[in-house]
Amino acid sequence: MPVDIWLNAPLAESASRAAELRALGVDGVFTFEGAHDVFMPLTLAATADVDLMTNVAMAFPRSPMHLAHTAWDLQSLSGGRFRLGLGSQIRPHIERRYGSVWSEPVERMRDTVLAVQAILRAWQHGERLDYRGRFWQHTLMTPQFDPGPNPCGVPPVLVGALGPRMTEMAAEVADGLLVMPFNTERHFRERTLAAVDKGLAGSERPFEIIVEAIVAMGDSEERVAGARLAVRNLLAFYGSTPAYRPVLEVEGWADLQPELNSLSKQGRWRDMAGLIDDSMVDALTVSGSPADCARRIRTRFGDSVSRVCCYFPGYQVADAEIAGLVAALHS
Template sequence: MPVDLWLNAPLAESATRAARLRDLGVDGVFTFEGAHDVFAPLTLAATAGTDIMTNVAMAFPRSPMHLAHTAWDLQALSGGRFRLGLGSQIRPHIEKRYGSVWSEPVERMRDTVLAVQAILRAWQHGERLDYRGRFWQHTLMPPQFDPGPNPFGAPPVLVGALGPRMTAMAAEVADGLLVMPFNTERHFRERTLAAVGKGRGDSTRPFEIIVEAIVAMGDTDEELATARRAVRNLLAFYGSTPAYRPVLEVEGWADLQPELNLLSKQGRWREMAGLIDDTMVDALTVSGTPAACAAQIRTRFGDTAARVCCYFPGYQVSDDAIAALVTALHS
């Protein structure tokens, strides 16, 4: 199974770190919207010889034209190794952090994906640009603004999704699905795959499922305990968000979400992590030695996912451990 890792490095070291991960056997690197720009590190890493991907870039604050131009250039710079992964975020962040518009997220995301795809087709195939959607209209493309065909083809457009409507929409119109990391095997198989099937119908259009796994990994008891403490903090943060309640609901933990949410509003972060027990950690993450983590990933996702993004939140992982995980997943 191909493996992607978070490109977690200072901006100036992005290319060096991507090359190092390539040498460890990693197939690709991804970025997400955190404390830094999502595209800049990939621009530096694009020539490292690995696949590059946004997982994810926030779609709503950006114009489809901006997204298309950035994706086009990264596709060319990387030699055809770029995937444009888009996400919706939640309303408070879109309105209060980005200062943008939030409404009808599924339909707005559908419109954004179709608009980006229409722009990419116009450039790649010389089609007249005439996209008229609910939220976006793109009908002007003078020759001086048309980059012309990309020698590596148009980059794929993927959507990050959790809920059934967003997931089904992604399966219907996007080139792939990015499965959110706060997930369990039961939720993935019972709800995510069901929504993908609904969106795909009898379509034969190429489509890939890329999963992201939160990994608590260590070779010693001490390393593993440190990793599990770190992922508990992240799980508590995710679990406090109403959008993630369906994952907890499937496992019978729905009542935990409002409790975590209340504690988050009071800033009681340590108490939140204390509510995430070992059973929850085991269900929501993969945990153990590199070999054990690889085995869990293959069991949960190996029969359905095209590749896996591994995320090590809040703790240090050695390059030797990364190499061992990748080797196990490739074998």
């Protein structure tokens, strides 16, 4: 199973860190929309012999033309190893942090994906650009702004999704699905895969499913315990968000979401983490030694996904531990 690792390094060290991860056996690196730009580290890392992916870039504040140009250039820089992963975020962040527009997120994402794909096809195949969607219209492409066919091919466009409608839409129009990290095996198998099947509706076109796993890993009991403690903060943050309630609901924990949400509005982050018990950590993450984590990833997702993104939030993981995890997933 191919393995992608979060490119967690200072910007100036992005290229060297990507090369180090490649030397550990890692197949690819990914970035997400956090405290820094999502594309810049991948631009620097393109010199390393690794796959590159945004997991995810926020779609709604960006024009499809901007997204297409960036994806085109990263595909060229990396020699054809780039995936454009797009996500919707939630309304408060889109409106209040990005100062952008939020409405009908599923249909807006559909329109964005189709617009980006239309632009990429126009460049690659010389088609006339004439995309007219509900939210985006792209009808002008003069030679001065057309990069021409990409010798590395068209970069795939993937969608990050959790809910059934967004997941189904991704299966209808995108090249792949990025399964959000706040997930359990039961939710993934009962709801995510069902929505994918509905969206594909018997289609035999290539469709990639990439899962992101929250990993609490260590090479000793003490290190595993520290990692499990660290990931509770992230789980509490995710669990406070109404959009993630369906994951808690399927496990019988739906009442926890409004309680976490109330505490978040009071800034009581430590109290929130205290509500995440061991059974929740077990269900929402994979934890243990590198070999244990690899085995649990395979059990939970291995028969349904094409590759896995491993995320180590809030704690330091040793390179030797990463190498052990990757080797176990490759074997």
